[in-house]
Amino acid sequence: MPNVFVESSAIQGVTAAITGETARYILTVLRYKTGGELFVFDEMGRFFKGIISSCAKNVVHMSITPHPPPMTESPLSITLCQGMLKGSKMDLVVQKAVELGVKRIIPLITLRTQLDYTRKIDRWKKIAIEAARQSGRVIVPEISEAMDFHALTQSIQVAGATAIMFYEGGGKGLKEIQNLEIKEQTIYAITGPEGGFMSEEVKRAEFSGAQIVTLGSRILRAETAAIAALTLIQFVFGDMGDSRQG
Template identity: 40%
Template sequence: MHRLYVEEITETDGLIRLSGQNAHYLTNVLRQREGDNVLLFDSSGQVFDATITDAGAKEVVLKLTLQYRPKEEQSVAIVLCQGLIKGTKMDYVVEKATECGVSEIIPFYSTRCQFTETRKLARWNKIAIEASRQSQRVTVPVIKAPVSFSDLLSMIKNQTDSRSYIFYEKGGTSLKSQVLPDDIKTIYTIVGSEGGFSPQEISEAEATGVTALYLGSRVLRSETASLASVLLLQFMFGDMVYS
């Protein structure tokens, strides 16, 4: 059954009406017609089976037939804080981090970033929606507007019930030495851009309570380090199953 993300599932007498891009996607991309069944999910985690009752050129009407109990994601939310990187590399990080289960992505710029702003926020949100649909997640991660490294640290410092890590190629402690208290609800993983972090930035992060982690002697590309950090944290503290 095809899955379709809707910002908010709002029904009237058991019917939902879709127009614009969603209607176009159903009828022209998925080639769905009257009588076809679709699974709808939205930003709040609602999931419904729905049957198309009218597939018009500008509007598609669906009858909601079954509501599922939302599938819970991991109890510990993982937030990826990603230094801005060039070209399609950031697209790749957004897509794969979404598939791996992050709850939020916060782009940031630091001293070694090659740029400090982007016009790709809407594009990244679309990528996250599609990646959530493909991986059968019930929520779509929030993609925040880029912030400075200092502002990122200030934001993280003010969060309660959280733990934060910064991945540094020149040193730090090992991840397997970390023990997560039961009251921790959010983990922030901070990964730099192509140029990594300066020693001063690592010191600034540690001064605000962020733990520097070392992944070993291999020097990873930024996009590789991002996914490695998310997968390791999912394995250690999240919902990744190894048997």
């Protein structure tokens, strides 16, 4: 049974009134009619089983009951700190990061960032919602406002947070840090923009306590590096390498 995201404001007690793009998706893509059953989740992580009680061109009314959510969330809380990418590349990273189980995405302003990001946050939030729906998640990751690289490393240092910076210029192999103690099961994965990180940024990240890790001898495109990094983190520290998960 498919699941769809709705704003919590659409849910009133045991009913939900779904409008806009979500209603069109239910009616024109899923081709559901009165009596159709589907799952519904909202930004608060609530999960319901719904039955369509009535539908029109622009609105779908449902009766809903709480339902146990699927076990699709990683035990690891990953924050992806992604150096801003041009064009559709950032869209791709947001989509795949959500599919790979991140809890939060921070667009990162680095020394090599020269982008106007202010109009894109809402777009990335929509991409995150759709990716969460497609991948069967019931938690939509947070898309934070863009953060300066220096501010990020300061916050990591102050909090004593676990952080891994993936650097194309070298570093430890991921196997070397597979016994890394993950503070509160939370980890920051830091990946660079086109052109990668500057050496002073790497030094700053290392000073803040971040582990500097290499993805191998080949130079990866920025979007490839982000996907590879998240996959490896989930395999080593999260739920991809554990047959007991899922």
